[in-house]
Amino acid sequence: MVDVAARAGVSVKTVSRVVNNAPYVQPELAQRVLAAVAELGFRRNHLASSLRSGQATATIGLLIEEIANPFYATIAGAVAEVASDHDTMLLIASSEEDPAREQQLLRDLCARRVDGLLVVPAGEDHSFLQSEVDLGTPAVFLDRPAGELRADTVLLDNRGGARAGVRTLVEAGHRRVGILLDSTSVYTMRERLAGAREALAAAGAAIDDRLVRDGIRDPGTAARVVGELLDQPDPPTAFFSLNNRISLGAVEELHRRGSTAALLGFDDFDLARLLPYPFTVVAYDTRALARAAAELLFRRIAGDPSEPRSLLIPTDLVERGLPGR
Amino acid sequence: MVDVAARAGVSVKTVSRVVNNAPYVQPELAQRVLAAVAELGFRRNHLASSLRSGQATATIGLLIEEIANPFYATIAGAVAEVASDHDTMLLIASSEEDPAREQQLLRDLCARRVDGLLVVPAGEDHSFLQSEVDLGTPAVFLDRPAGELRADTVLLDNRGGARAGVRTLVEAGHRRVGILLDSTSVYTMRERLAGAREALAAAGAAIDDRLVRDGIRDPGTAARVVGELLDQPDPPTAFFSLNNRISLGAVEELHRRGSTAALLGFDDFDLARLLPYPFTVVAYDTRALARAAAELLFRRIAGDPSEPRSLLIPTDLVERGLPGR
DNA sequence: CCAGGGCCTGACAACGTTGTCAGATCCTCG
DNA sequence: CGAGGATCTGACAACGTTGTCAGGCCCTGG
Known part of the structure; x- marks a missing residue:
């Protein structure tokens, strides 16, 4: 900038004014500055500026x-x-579900003085963010609630969606429902499971815990577990799969066996139409979730001082039939 | 930092040394500093530091x-x-295939003084980056070559992959091959098309340009175009679809009609196993592409001064049969 | 006993930019 | 004709940090 100023024969402040489109600069001087900027290939240092x-x-x-x-x-x-609508860039970090890594990354993001944080939390305790939030870096949590920190949160209606979905199973006469999930350590899974329990309980059907299977991380395992459940005495007549990775394995196994068990999935698929075995899913609008969180964050950045808010994004039951009937 | 220094009764420089784990600080002083840091919730300003x-x-x-x-x-x-292996954060920007936007975003990234750039180019001319590269911000282009700029490039072997794929169609006796693509304005599409032409030419089969269909952006259009081609006199006996969005529409339409035309696709699918109509694809390792580019970039950042390099990531023919046979 | 080196600390300037302020010029209006 | 405002410009300090350097202490070895 000093070089540009020297070249244009003006002060650095004037250069600053020109590159920031500040008012009150003679057009002629501005021209000279712009020329010098072009000749020297000057680019404003955004770090120094902020x-x-x-x-x-x-x-x-x-x-x-x-x-x-x-x-x-x-x-x-x-x-x-x-x-992009707010002329803002995005620094993205992946926690890989590791709370320690999450904490380190969040600290690092703060050290880089981001204007705000959007967090899908992995850990249980985010109190370490309190000081940052107090110091003026707003944070919005999405998909999962913040732990030990009062902050804006945007969640899916996991429980309500699961309840509505399982209710259709119940209404179709199913009482023995196999429930397939990834891990109860994840909030969304717990909520979906709770919703399923509520729907069954409302029908007076106590859930059979032997039909709830945990720790299913991939379609292969899902397929195997479906097989095991079907092979045991008094098998489930329907399955509720708590995410689409699991649904995939389940649908494959049901298809392979020609089973008539019903399948309900949480999460929609892009390629649902192409699956050999259509089934009803609890779908949701991921983009709406993210947009709501981002817009809330930008409102906070703009200075909205109101109390922390909690938004719930509705789910949508997409009925593609319950093939087990 | 001055507050921390005051609180610990040391100079700011000593605080700096402690927070950077510099040597030659008395353990006792370091303790005091660390205590002050904790009490005041101090966090180093990464911007000022760099x-x-x-x-x-x-x-x-x-x-x-x-x-x-x-x-x-x-x-x-x-x-x-x-x-992450290099303790580096990632600033991600989307050009949305708009060269003007791309240029603005790249300038913005440079203004933020990133250590290096990884670019999937949208525009044709990147000479505006020359000054940045000269000033020490290395850039590596991936998936598509840089325009008007000598720089490291990591590409897929689009042409070779298409050639190998189409050769299998030719060997299976196909001479009339419908070719479905998105847009010839995209480098990868042109290369794949060129590879297909080469394979057909090698078999002495001049390509029929009426069978090359452009501007297919979604599966629905792909399905319609497949239908049109099949309905015309002397229809193709095989299709080569240049990306997986198109393959999806094509396979659906072929399936719907019970057509016996063969299908070959560029791009693999996650859910390929589940498709009702298996077909051979030209697959590639996207992660390998990206890793190679990123590793090259970090070598440049570390100071590797050698000539710009061009890497070619091989493709892999995944034979799932040519259902048209 | 002193030279020389390792250890430890702090004052100061600087990175590239912009907020603040003072000053200069010009115009307008009473 | 002078006061007051609008327009324009630049000197200076400051943002939060670290590189440089000078200086102090203590130890070791000749």
């Missing part, structure tokens, strides 16, 4: 579990759109 | 077309892993 002018790095941090996962990629895409 | 110490913002920029697209999400995931 250091000096206090806040506004025009960057927000997004912390998710894993960028390559389509769910999080969709979130990232929707957040990027909203950020 | 401003003062010259380079190394420990951030790289990734410019892609669209984050929500699984191809780019996979790239982002692999890049994030490599970046």
